[in-house]
Amino acid sequence: MTTTREPAASVRTLTLHVIHILLALADGDRHGYAIKQAVERQTEGAIRLGPGTLYEAIQRLEQAGLIQEVDASRRGGDRVPRRFYRLTPKGWSTLKSEIARLERTVGLAHSKPRLKKA
């Protein structure tokens, strides 16, 4: 089990990649490749994470305490034991506040006369 640390300032505003990873995990526990597929589906192919980029992000999220590894023994049936990840409570709250922030930004945008939603 890796020890968790206080997040660096860089995690307070999440990049788009990271948001999508968290969103993918919002549907349930996933392993790395499943996260990758989910992100691709969610963004309709716009964001394609290579394995390196993916796990780099996973590492940062783990360190920041937003996700954690699930005890593999709970998931039976796989031929090869894979690492599954799930959102921590902190991850949930961060994701929610991030979504809220984005909503506020979108709302502000639509309040501008030239950007009104059609």
Added chain:
Amino acid sequence: MALDFSARACYRRLLRLYPAAFHQTYAQELEETFADQRQEARYRGWIGAVVLWTEILTDLARSAVRLRLVRITGGRGGARPPRQRRQRNLVDNMLHDLRYSIRLLSRQPGFAAIAVLSLALGLGGTTVIFGLVDGLVLKPFSLPDADSLVTIEVDFPKLHARDNPFIEVVSPAEYADLRTLRSLTKTSAFDLGNRHISGGDRPERLFTALVFSDLFQTAGVSPLLGRGFTTDELGANGPMVAIVSHRIWTSRFAADPALVGRAIRINGVPTTVVGVMPPELLILGTDLWLPLRAAPSEWPRNARQFTVLARLAPGSSLDAANAELAVLAKRTAAAYGKEFAEYGGWRLTAVPWAVALTRSLQPTAYLLLGAIGLVLLIICVNIANLQAARASTRHREIAVRIALGAGHWRVARQLLIESLLIAGAGAVLGFAVARVGLRASIALLPAQIIALEPRIELSGRVLVVGIVASLVAGVFVGVLPSLRGRRTDAFDALKSEGRHTAGPVALRLRFGLIVAEISLATILLVGAGLLVRTMTALSRVDPGVNTQHVLTMRLTLPFEKYRGRAAIIAFFDALVERLGGLSGVRSAAAASQFPPSIVFSGGLRFEGRPNPAGGTLAQADTTLASPGLFQTLGIPLRAGRSFTLDDDAQSPRVAVVNEAFVRRFYQGQSPLGSRVALGTDAASPWIEIVGVVADTRGQGLIQPSREEIYFPVGQMDGDWNQLFLLIRTDGDPLTMLPAVRREIMAVDRDQPAYAIQTLEQAFATGIFTQRTLTTLLGIFASLALLLAAIGIYAIMSYAVAARTREIGIRIALGAQRQSVVRMVVGQVIRLVIAGAAIGLTGALAVGRLIASVLVGTQPTDPRALLSVSFLLATVALVAAYLPARRASRIDPVITLRGE
């Protein structure tokens, strides 16, 4: 376990590029994810595999760099399990060493600066020299399969006593014979000339090849546009067609893609362009190819002015070709020897085209390479010395590291990385130096070489050489300190507090390095010294002409406009008279050649003397001269008279000879009144010698004067449509150029003048090699001397510091300060003697390489050797002065107290 080359295994290996901790945590997952990704439909098949690997490698590179960057900047990137031992792999270690080396070097900016700068100079210089050599000598042009491209040289021993094979001497009939050989294929021949091109914004004179057959075939390249000449066009009375070079196509026709099929004016005659040469093709710098429009049989057998280019037939070799050529020579001599006496004993040789072009440059080129190599070596030795000094002061630090468990290998590797770092920085800076240097060198090349358009550039080969040199330098510089680092006994080093000296072994090693430096510097100094003496000797040579204030240029009158010699003579007579009348002009003349480029010569018969046995005619340089030539060039008249305008086609034939001619053929007796005739033709007219002039250095300052005979322009044999103008001016000759051009245009407004230079420039070009070598070797030698001085200073300081205790004790025991100084100086003298002895021996061997360019001195010149030794000793003593002074000032009280 067999090596698994499956995709997965490859990916697994690549994963080692990640930082160790990241790798430990996630490698398995990465591999699984990769395997899953591979199964996706988009990555099926060959194309899919390519796409997959592209994406994977990009992703890997980016994330690996990001992860490592975070670690280097000390960020919190590493998923570092604090209780687990930090694992490091090879890449981690090397990066750590690199960071460490950077920190170390930045703490000693002085050393780093000297090391990097001197390496940059050495590496940059090496790259420049190699670039020049590569462009000019090793690979002078980029025609395909250059080794099989040959030219045919001929030697007619009967025609000239001088052994002077040159390429431009085959006749059309001989060319036709060469085409029958089996070992040669795609044989072509061409004459060189010049044509005026108009039909653009301005008329221009183009160097032209008049070809018998398609040169594209022989060169092995396809035209960029259009095609080569067809058989019809090459044959008699074919249409007027031309092929232009790539550079003319871009400079004159703005790379017009529709040029093929258009008409241009060549010597005033409309000519259709049928092809454009590709950029890399340039045969002897010719910008224009015209078909000869005649069959070889239309020329007399001895009209020799053609250059032959051919390819070795597949499967054939140079030896095979030469064997066939020998047979051909014999056959021709047998068949035509009676009619053409010169065929007796004549020789045909096939020579690779590249060799023929660059023969004269090769010795100089290799010499320069050797010299700069020596300089680079000296620089490396110097840095190694400095490094060794640093290493010894880091003695304790290294010892501590070893005590803490670092393997000796580890320590050595760190020192090596440090040296490679310096070498790398030096290489990067050296690259900039090389670019500037290369451009500067190209600007210094003489015009004839530039016309051949050699590709002197930082090509792949040149860069590779530069990089290899850097690596070698880095390793060399790192090896010696590494050797020291490895042998450090940790325990010993920790024991000796504050004594940062090493044993006698290290000191001897460093003395050895200094001796090496001194000997290398000696070699360069001797070379430079010999060349300086050469330049001095050359400056004392009397060229036989007054080189000041003479403007020269060349005019070629187009046949189409000036038919026959009468028209030519009329043109030049009128022009010379006009020029002579200009204010600011003392005198003017026309001539077929002038010193230092006297090349045309001929065979002579003397009236009243039997023809020499074996048909070998007497040879002399034959020059056409207008009446004012001797006055314009400042050649004194020794006897008889010079030419006048009355010596024209209607008057009796006259000639003027030089003193060498008189010495050789008249044994010093007056030749006035005797008669000579040109060539072997019994019908050629007898010519009376009416004057004798002083000798000139016709082949430049180095060669002795040759026998020369002058004929009046008005009595020229054949139609010499190409003559030089020589104008002696009151002031700077080049300021008269516009006025001269106006006078030329007044006589014929379409007539360009070219090859414009002053007589001084002409002579300077002749000794270009000597001048360049002297300058470069002078620079190298000075650099080497400076480096050796620095090295001596450094090591003597070090030696004094190393023996501070000993010296202190000696002084305390009553030794005089002077004896201490003598000790230091004595050490230096011994070093210099050792170095100079080795160096002088080496210099004698190397001197033989430059013997061919030396004038007035030989490699064993004692004066040069002595002055070099003296210079070395002086510089060494100056370098040793400060350390010696320091040694003498050692206060024994302080040294003994510090025990």
